[in-house]
Amino acid sequence: MIDENAIAEALGAVNGPDGRTPLTRSGAIAGLTQREGKVYLSILVDPTAAAKAEPMRKAAEEALRAVEGVAAAIVTLTSERAPGAPAARSHSHAPAANPAARPRVPESVAGVRHLIAVASGKGGVGKSTVAANLAIAMAQEGWRVGLLDADVFGPSAPRLFGLTEKPKVEQSFLVPLLAHGVKVISIGLMIEEEAPVVWRGPMVMSAVTQLLREVAWGELDCLVVDMPPGTGDVQLTLAQSAPLAGAIIVSTPQDLALIDARRGIAMFDKVKIPVLGIIENMSYFICPHCQGRSDIFAHGGARHEAEKRGVAFLGEVPLDMEIRETSDAGRPVAAAFPDGPHAKIFRAIARNVIGQLDAPAQRVAPKILIG
Amino acid sequence: MSEPTAPKKADPWPTQLRLTEEGQLLTVTFDSGEVFALSSRNLRLATPSAEAKRLSPAEREAQIGDRPVRITEIEPVGNYAIRPTFDDGHSTGIFTWAHLAELGRTGK
Numbered sequence: 184m185i186d187e188n189a190i191a192e193a194l195g196a197v198n199g200p201d202g203r204t205p206l207t208r209s210g211a212i213a214g215l216t217q218r219e220g221k222v223y224l225s226i227l228v229d230p231t232a233a234a235k236a237e238p239m240r241k242a243a244e245e246a247l248r249a250v251e252g253v254a255a256a257i258v259t260l261t262s263e264r265a266p267g268a269p270a271a272r273s274h275s276h277a278p279a280a281n282p283a284a285r286p287r288v289p290e291s292v293a294g295v296r297h298l299i300a301v302a303s304g305k306g307g308v309g310k311s312t313v314a315a316n317l318a319i320a321m322a323q324e325g326w327r328v329g330l331l332d333a334d335v336f337g338p339s340a341p342r343l344f345g346l347t348e349k350p351k352v353e354q355s356f357l358v359p360l361l362a363h364g365v366k367v368i369s370i371g372l373m374i375e376e377e378a379p380v381v382w383r384g385p386m387v388m389s390a391v392t393q394l395l396r397e398v399a400w401g402e403l404d405c406l407v408v409d410m411p412p413g414t415g416d417v418q419l420t421l422a423q424s425a426p427l428a429g430a431i432i433v434s435t436p437q438d439l440a441l442i443d444a445r446r447g448i449a450m451f452d453k454v455k456i457p458v459l460g461i462i463e464n465m466s467y468f469i470c471p472h473c474q475g476r477s478d479i480f481a482h483g484g485a486r487h488e489a490e491k492r493g494v495a496f497l498g499e500v501p502l503d504m505e506i507r508e509t510s511d512a513g514r515p516v517a518a519a520f521p522d523g524p525h526a527k528i529f530r531a532i533a534r535n536v537i538g539q540l541d542a543p544a545q546r547v548a549p550k551i552l553i554g
Numbered sequence: 555m556s557e558p559t560a561p562k563k564a565d566p567w568p569t570q571l572r573l574t575e576e577g578q579l580l581t582v583t584f585d586s587g588e589v590f591a592l593s594s595r596n597l598r599l600a601t602p603s604a605e606a607k608r609l610s611p612a613e614r615e616a617q618i619g620d621r622p623v624r625i626t627e628i629e630p631v632g633n634y635a636i637r638p639t640f641d642d643g644h645s646t647g648i649f650t651w652a653h654l655a656e657l658g659r660t661g662k
Binding site for chain 2: 422423424425426427453454455456546547548549550551552553554
């Protein structure tokens with residue numbers, strides 16, 4: 184634990200957004216957390232004045248780094264308060280007002296506005312391909328997007344994004360790699376492509392937590408988490424440790440996949456994460472020779488399921504050589520052919536998701552007040 | 555098969571949790587308008603932790619004794635629950651919103 188008073192003192196020496204009031208008295212501190220010698224601070228600024236606030240951000244970062252025991256500090260600017268953060272509490276004047284009890288600041292990921300998960304019940308339904316294309320399409324819509332490949336046993340993001348270099352470490356934070364307008368981090372970037380990850384549950388959980396929190400994501404509008412298939416450790420870790428804004432379920436239309444998609448929906452329901460919708464992948468196949476259409480895995484099953492569960496149906500992605508080839512080549516179709524028919528499907532899905540995330544949340548976790 | 559998961563009106567959702575009386579009382583306000591004042595002692599007794607599942611109510615009482623119980627820390631768990639730390643060190647119970655509502659409604 185780093186001394187909270189020392190942190191408050193360091194931040195008191197930095198001028199807040201107005202350039203005069205000390206940061207600690209400006210009411211602009213939207214979130215302050217620490218974890219194993221790392222301090223995360225987010226400062227509330229007027230989005231139009233974000234560029235001017237950069238020197239203040241740097242100054243705060245330097246001040247924090249100078250505090251004894253601080254190994255690294257990440258300061259981000261935000262235009263939104265972290266849920267549950269105190270509105271305007273003066274840290275310098277009321278140090279530990281009630282030492283008997285204290286609320287933990289909800290550990291939202293510093294600088295990330297919305298965190299969403301792309302999940303499926305079953306493996307092999309094309310979830311990672313959909314997640315990659317969705318992230319790229321959201322970036323094309325103008326959002327700052329990151330992709331976290333949480334499938335530690337079968338990471339696909341390096342191949343999908345054509346990434347081979349290892350991410351750098353700066354001040355003990357991993358620096359994500361940028362590809363097709365998306366910041367990407369994956370366990371696959373740190374190990375050889377053929378090397379297996381042979382881990383038990385607790386190691387998986389701590390790896391996922393690190394990929395989430397010990398990465399210098401910077402300011403993101405949305406962080407897309409590509410989940411491993413199923414309803415296991417990784418899903419539960421994420422659901423418990425980070426406030427997910429929603430989940431997207433990917434399924435093929437066939438019954439075998441839909442059964443598990445249902446389990447996925449039920450799991451998110453249990454941990455109160457809204458399902459933003461279902462995407463039907465490998466929805467149909469247009470023969471490149473005769474243009475005839477074949478519904479290889481049947482058709483419309485996911486749409487039907489979405490209606491039955493009362494969740495949105497986000498779109499149908501066909502089974503197509505172009506999608507497969509571009510994915511294997513490290514340039515997903517949304518990036519390779521941004522004006523093509525497949526990219527259009529992903530753009531439409533991206534707009535739907537952005538619309539849902541921008542709408543005021545129906546149910547946010549409650550405020551926890553002490554005293 | 556379970557019913558469609560769509561809009562569930564009956565699902566209680568808290569809007570505020572407030573810990574007072576030096577950690578001895580947790581007041582939970584739900585969006586249904588219900589407000590429950592739950593004593594930390596009763597919460598401790600009703601902990602859903604797996605460690606305590608095998609204990610009978612009497613054993614739980616005996617474990618805690620006669621003293622007042624305080625909550626020293628409350629950690630949010632995702633969107634769906636809280637994990638309070640009690641002053642006897644117990645901190646493995648995850649209280650979901652539904653569980654808190656149930657405790658309130660049954661007058662615990």
